Amino acid sequence: MTAVLERTAPPATAQGDWWAKTVAAARYEYLMQVRRPAVWVVVLALIGLRCTSPYPDFDDSTTALPKLVADWAGNFIMLCPIGVGAVLADRVRREARLGLNDLLTSTPTGIGPRLWGKAIGAGAATTTPVAVAWVVLLGYLTARRGAGAIPVGLAAFAAILLPGLVFVVACSVTVPYLTGPVPYRIGLFGYWFWGNMLGPRFGILTPAGTPFEANGEYPAGAWFHGMLFDARQRGIVPTGVEAVLSVAFLLLMALAALVITQLVLTRRSPS
């Protein structure tokens, strides 16, 4: 707490002041979240669980490198957003649970920097295990296939994994304000299954296989020639434009969730 207050002063401009407060809050949230063993246990366990039986079958030595990396990314993102969202949902009402809301309201750090700091800091901390696991995988692939795996791997992380994770992070630090963490988690699990895995063949309306899914299938298919699942069921081979649309949709939804939540919280605030 003291560290947050110290780092917010002195303000140079209104915008610089807001940014300094956000960075300070993000740093504090990051350090709190990244030290929770539960974050590491859950996220790494879910990545490990999926990678015990990766799909589709691919050969590390012969499959084209972009496809190989994209298919690994597809395996990473199938389960880990569930863990990321579940452990992040705790953070939303933490201050209220600890009775710190009044104290925080009395500090110069406003609602906006605290919300954005939580999203950036706690979100980055919760995705740190994903990044670490990805770096380990890239190390393995580099040993087998050479240094070419590194740029492809970084691009795949940014294009396939990150948009979905940013979307889940933004939802997980905003929606629980409305629902509470327990119903949110159920909603997240249901959404992830319905919206990303329940293909059109089940006869239920679903975004799975469209650019509006969050599992990175479109960028993986369009830019890395990765395996298609639900999009293939719809008879779609994603184009670059559709991949851009998919990434942009997720990022814009994340942005909208945070902006709307900030507006609502600011309106509700007594100060």
Place this chain on the structure above:
Amino acid sequence: MELRVIGIAPPVTALAATLGGAILVIAMHATGAGAEHLDIAAGAALAGFAPLGTAVAASSIVGRDSGAELVMTSTVYRRVLFLRVGLVVVPAALVTLVDAVVFRALNAWPVGQGTDGYVLVWAPPMLWLVALAMLLAIGLRSPGAASGLIGGIWVAQELMRQDIMKNTVLRAQYLFMGIDTKVPAHEWTVNRIALSAVGVAVVVAVGLLLGRPERFVGSDAA
């Protein structure tokens, strides 16, 4: 009193998952969905949504006492926690039973299931998931982490179905057995017994862990 401690969110979450599945099936029936899709949806609602919602809700109960030391000094904490879990699980189980009766009446019923399916389609998965959720919440001292793992395991069971079905041990622990395909009667029986046995064993393990309730002090409540 205990309902006041756990709050309204956990029981409502468990019931919402159960009722949400029922609404989906009824809506599909009303809109003339195909028989095959309807049967799968009914099975998913009973063996999937209801157990998952109940398990996540049950895991959230752990670590709710801000003054856990006081509760431990005045009562047997194991009894208190099981009572609280019961307040979540029992209503959800009763509503799921009603769902099953309604689904059967609508002819939305997993292929090959008889009258015993009223209970056996959903009760063993619910016991298995609730017990595991409690164990994880206590072991990790974090309801959020426990629910994340439970959600991941639940999704993984469907996602990795082909690999699970190839392995005899894992097949006996498959939650969605018989939901989308008809399975031999003996395989179904083994699966239901194995799920229930593991569920009971985990409940016993939870009871043993709760013999040392000081583990909850300082837990990461949600």
